[in-house]
Amino acid sequence: MQLTDREFMSSEEINQMQLELVKQTVGYAGQNSKYYRKTFKQEGIQLEDIKSFADFSKLPFTGKDDLQIYNEELFCVPKTEIVEFVSTSGTTGEPVVFPLTKNDLERLKLNEALSFSCANAQNTDAFQIMVNMGNLFVAGLAYYLGLTHLGATTYRIGAGLTQRQLYLLNKFRPNGLVSVPSFLIKLRNVALEEGIDVKDLGVEKIVLIGEPILEMDLTSNSLGKKIEEYWGVRPFSSYGSTEMSTSFAECIAHQGLHSHPELIYFEIVDEKGQPVPDGMLGELIVTTLQAEGMPLLRYQTGDITFKISGRCDCGRSTDRIGPIIGRKNQMIKSKGTTIYPGQIEKALLAFKEITDYIIQVSTGAEFSDVITLKLGMEQTDENLIRRIKEQVNAIGRVTPEIEVYQPAIIEKMTHVEGKTKQRKFIDLREQVDLGGRGERI
Ligand SMILES: [Zn+2]
Structure with a gap:
């Protein structure tokens, strides 16, 4: 099976696969995490009760505060299985740490290889990675693992370092960039002061994270347009978080951000926690599939977006989301x-x-x-x-x-x-x- 084959299966086949993985995740978390064991007991939930997505949607949500309060109780593996810790940035309260096992690193690698495949990245490409590579952040690590898995060349520079980024862009001429949008604006302005037009650097693929670059109708927003104008390339939007250990990625058809159904199951719900129809705004709720260290069931991201389903022009039938248009508390x-x-x-x-x-x-x-x-x-x-x-x-x-x-x-x-x-x-x-x-x- 090719890396991306599952993404091109029919919606029915994907649903079937996901339901099995959702059931498997509930069983695994209910057995191995002290937190979910306790929650299931309190709520009288039996694994055999979960036969459909509708049954699953009766499980309680996991909130941001649950992660902060019960962080270690959510761990599903003993210390001997943990090979890496990653952490949230902690901008809203206490940072939450996530233990990763060897398999979690493989999962992260697969996720990012799938995401870069959406942007048509191949082994002939070379990417300069301009996001934080250390300090317990997961994103930089994931990009590196995914790109090398695809056989693409990587230049692992990290965040900031404007002058050095520019020097290396000039020296190695990578055709791909991974960055936050605002940094590419800054980089272009610094280059311009030095008489370099970044359009001449040969960049063909830009994968962005951190800030939305799309409008609700999936066209570029003002930030996206600026990147396009400055770099001469339509960028690909992506969205991910430490909690999800997965990303949603825009494809070459630019019709929303694709999910990777073997790694995440998502729902969009209204204020009362009820599902909303496709295209309607609501909160993104995620369940991580096949995660070992700290899987999450029905996690409330607090991010507001909408769902797009059906086959995309790129051929994938995987469910997509629109841009994140705000936070629930806003x-x-x-x-x-x-x-x-x-x-x-x-x-x-x-x-x-x-x-x-x-x-x-x-x-x-x-x-x-x-x-x-x-x-x-x-x-x-x-x-x-x-x-x-x-x-x-x-x-x-x-x-x-x-x-x-x-x-x-x-x-x-x-x-x-x-x-x-x-x-x-x-x-x-x-x-x-x-x-x-x-x-x-
Ligand atoms: Zn697509």
Whole structure:
């Protein structure tokens, strides 16, 4: 069997394979992880009860806080089986560590080889890897394993080091890059200052991670377009996390990000945890398949996206997701509709007059959310403000308050001391304690 053959099977064959793997994972986790053993016992779940995906969807979710509180109880293997530890970055609380076995490394390798195959990477390609290779991060390791598995040449540089990246790009002329989008923008600007047009470097394949580069309709967003314009190549988007130990990858048909069905089972659910139809926004829930060290069942990623199924133009029948359009806790609720800051952002980008912006949300009457847009504009008039309000209203049937500032003032407001990332979204809402997980409603 060829590496990618399973991805070209029919949806029915894929479903059958996945159901077996899901059942196998429930059995394995229920037997080997103290956490799941306890949960199954509490909930009265028997392995033989899980016969279908519908049965499986009755299992409780695993939350981010469960990972933090019960980290070691989720381990499924003794220390002697662990060959590597990887960790989440810990930007939202305590970092979670994941033990990997020899088989987990093989799984990671297969996953990334499949992802790079979506981008048509082959053994004739050479990739410069520009993401963090160490510090317990999983992504760099995965890229390296996947590319070498395909027989492609790798230049394992790591993150940052702008000048050295440029020097090596010039010296080795790799035709592929793996990077976060914003770094490629920076690299191009530095190159330009030195009189180098990065378009002349011979780069043909760019795989990006970390920031969305797609719109909801799967065309390039402004960041994606910028990369395309600067580097002369349409990049491939990918999405992954330490928790998933798997990635979703865009293919040459650019019709969404493919999942690898032997490694992950995913669901998209609404606020009540119920499945939503294809194309509808909801939270991505993942179950890792064939993971040994720390498999997760129905893990709530907190990321909002939508599902695309059916055969893709590339020939794969594997289920896809759209771009991540926001985080669950960023959801804005007003007058019965829900929207995400990313959607408002998109509306604002259509106005050339707006040079910078901050989306602020606060609590209004009866706990409804109030959106205030702080816009940086040199000049303004009532007509323009009306058009902006209309544009935002068109997405979420919600009319924002608008405050206009000089661009320099907004720029100052978006910078947070000690942080490199700009603050474009400010959440001033009152937190509603539900007595349980403390999530907002
Ligand atoms: Zn495809």
